[in-house]
Amino acid sequence: MQLSPSELILNADNSIYHLNILPEDIATTIITVGDPDRVGEVSKYFDTIELKKGKREFITHTGVLNGKRISVISTGIGTDNIDIVLNELDALVNIDFTTRTIKEEKTTLDIIRIGTSGAIQKDIPINTFLLSEYAIGLDSLLQFYDSKHIQNSDLQDAFVAHTDWAKDKSTPYVVTCAKSLADKVASDKIRMGFTATNVGFYGPQGRILRLNTQDNALNSKLASFRYNDLKITNLEMETSGIYGLAKLLGHNAISLNAILANRATEEFSVTPGETVEELIKYTLNKLT
Numbered sequence: 114m115q116l117s118p119s120e121l122i123l124n125a126d127n128s129i130y131h132l133n134i135l136p137e138d139i140a141t142t143i144i145t146v147g148d149p150d151r152v153g154e155v156s157k158y159f160d161t162i163e164l165k166k167g168k169r170e171f172i173t174h175t176g177v178l179n180g181k182r183i184s185v186i187s188t189g190i191g192t193d194n195i196d197i198v199l200n201e202l203d204a205l206v207n208i209d210f211t212t213r214t215i216k217e218e219k220t221t222l223d224i225i226r227i228g229t230s231g232a233i234q235k236d237i238p239i240n241t242f243l244l245s246e247y248a249i250g251l252d253s254l255l256q257f258y259d260s261k262h263i264q265n266s267d268l269q270d271a272f273v274a275h276t277d278w279a280k281d282k283s284t285p286y287v288v289t290c291a292k293s294l295a296d297k298v299a300s301d302k303i304r305m306g307f308t309a310t311n312v313g314f315y316g317p318q319g320r321i322l323r324l325n326t327q328d329n330a331l332n333s334k335l336a337s338f339r340y341n342d343l344k345i346t347n348l349e350m351e352t353s354g355i356y357g358l359a360k361l362l363g364h365n366a367i368s369l370n371a372i373l374a375n376r377a378t379e380e381f382s383v384t385p386g387e388t389v390e391e392l393i394k395y396t397l398n399k400l401t
């Protein structure tokens with residue numbers, strides 16, 4: 114079936130609509146970062162850079178490090194942007210732009226998020242590196258897709274009961290990382306975690322500046338939730354969407370978090386730039 118111009122949207126140069134890149138512009142190993150300025154912080158370590166392109170918050174650099182071709186792309190903030198980035202990355206490798214048809218033979222991408230995050234457990238020190246083994250999406254992205262088969266409904270039901278989750282909010286979904294990729298990047302420098310992804314930085318992460326929240330106990334309920342030996346470790350804004358869509362589309366994804374805030378101890382890193390830089394160097398070293 115041919116995908117129509119309103120569904121698969123290509124620019125005049127045949128690049129994909131938002132990312133503004135061509136199929137040949139990306140490697141099969143892709144690092145995602147939230148902040149467009151972080152793209153250069155990653156690609157400055159490449160031995161060679163073959164491409165720099167961008168549009169809106171979606172900046173892409175592709176290059177080679179130690180013989181391995183890598184792309185780094187900024188997603189901006191939130192799972193709404195992740196919907197765009199994951200679908201367009203997949204289209205770049207798995208849809209033929211000339212015939213507008215889905216390719217018979219699929220390409221699998223390795224997708225590695227390098228992002229920042231806030232811990233909700235007291236015992237997670239500032240500047241920790243954390244790999245999200247599990248993610249719980251408090252956003253609604255995955256619920257728009259045929260995705261029940263990749264959700265962990267028992268865990269979700271236990272979470273909804275524990276937190277007395279308001280019906281006005283979307284139903285939480287639990288998804289997991291790609292174990293093979295996690296094994297490649299993990300070490301004793303990385304703490305494994307269970308990441309909660311939410312739709313905002315303030316109210317949805319329990320921050321109160323001037324506005325009161327619907328549930329002032331949200332973060333303490335997240336922190337006290339237990340399921341077998343699992344407990345929620347940290348909060349950020351992309352991981353559940355990346356894991357959910359990557360799994361549905363047949364890609365491998367992991368999310369690495371530089372813990373800059375601890376919400377339980379009310380601390381924030383005094384060296385955020387250095388911590389993110391260390392995580393970038395660590396990740397590139399493991400990938401190449």
Ligand SMILES: O=P(O)(O)O[C@H]1O[C@H](CO)[C@@H](O)[C@H]1O
Pocket residue numbers: 146147148189190191227228229230314349350351
């Ligand atoms: O540092 P990045 O990758 O943007 O990740 C985290 O930081 C942003 C909020 O400040 C959100 O995108 C959150 O997920």
Ligand SMILES: O=c1cc[nH]c(=O)[nH]1
Pocket residue numbers: 229230231232314318348349350373374
């Ligand atoms: O607390 C934090 C820190 C970074 N990013 C988030 O989303 N939350």
